[in-house]
Amino acid sequence: MDPVHRAVAQHVEELLTWDRAVRADVDDSVHQMRVTTRKIRSLLREAPDSFGLADGAWVLDELRELAGVLGVARDAEVLAERYQHELDGLDPELVRGPVRERLVEGARRRYQTGLRRSLIAMRSKRYFRLLDALDAMVAEYPVTTFGPGPEQATPPNIDAAYRRVKKAAKAAKAARPPTRQVPQRTRPREARPQ
Template identity: 30%
Template sequence: MTSTSTDTLAPGAHRAQPSSNAKTSNRSPAAPAPSAGEVVLAALHKQTKALRRAEHRVRDNDPKAVTQMRVTSRQLRSTLRGFSRILDPRATRPLVAELAWLGRQLGEENDTHATIEELRRHYDALPEELIVGPVADDARRELDQLVAQGAHTTQAALDSPRYAALRQALDRLLADPPFTERATRPAAQELPKSVAKALRKLDRRLADGQALPAGPQRDEALHEARKADKQLRHVTEIAAPAVGKPARRLARQAKKLQDLLGDYQDAVVARPLLHQLSAAAAANGRPVSTYYLVDALEQVRTDRVLQKLPHRLSSLHDKGAWLPSAAG
């Protein structure tokens, strides 16, 4: 992929020079510190290989591979967006959009599998006397239909010319990455700036969500915050080998925040499906009280997340105090 930027350079142009008074020895000289571009390009190669491995497994009807392929497509998108200081966003923006499209195609099947697991967890945890009617059988019947629909959407997407074009675009990107002039800088100096930028984006998203009243708008805003936190975690993990322990500590805190926001999003996704299952049960003359109970438990879970959120965010910022301009 050819950059439209006038300051595009090869990532290997910067190399640390040995000191003139360094002692000579029979040992091989230490490898030069990697540039920011080299670190980011290595991550893109790794993620593209993982995407293709997951694709083969999806085509072989491995249901777990759908989740892996979706996660990897999101990681690729996070790398391209999160390192916009290193990769010219004018060149990567179309590819980011196509990866988002792929994630949506995979999401229908993936979300249904996740909801099945969530409902199974609730069902197993409820006392037997609170389970009224053939809830498990009815839910399984309805969800099996959704799984079949999602699988059809996934296979149609992978067989489409649009996905073939996406694969070719990834190949062009790897062959000719659209680096900016910052790509030549040492990774340990440059990559923390991308991490700090991702943290500021997360802060904005969380502020947007927490300022809204309960309802679909807040749910969507907190979902956007979760995606921003995933991006923060991802860019931090890529930077960690060059930066060291501070980055690894920050990545662990980002993972904890991601899990917390994930609880909220799982409940948001599950509740409409519970309403759908309840309506189907009522139409068939089945009891619906168990669905109401599980729906109430999901509401409790979202409230608990909101209570824990300030503490978790504070811990994240404590571990990110080393970042340049982190307070911005």
């Protein structure tokens, strides 16, 4: 199995592990599932030919949607933690009224709402169709094999990725309109009266 397929297979296994953790509402599981989803999407997007994906493949769209749904709960979870930390650091005399309830508990309620929406999405036919597609992708033997033959592809590597990024940056710089140079002052500023 080539490195890309191996990485995707590993992340699909992690996704299933985090799926169970999210369903059990384990601490930080929503975040980890979202990160894993984004890693899978990134790998598939960078090597679409290895998985027989066309541009705009529905699998990539579904992974983006899943990360978005999980993101609602994750954002609220982060806010609740930050509010709690900041309020705990303040002098109790400075925290007046129902500030803690409004901020921390409000964020926790938004987290619970986001978690419920995530769980609803994770019980849908769309989600199970996505999991089946991911399983099928990693179960298939890779389209390319690596070896010395001229017809065989080379494994993706850091150097190739760096060259692609460098080429894209160069193209973006060339496409950017030139900036107007502002002339420097040729004489010193006069001292202002005080």
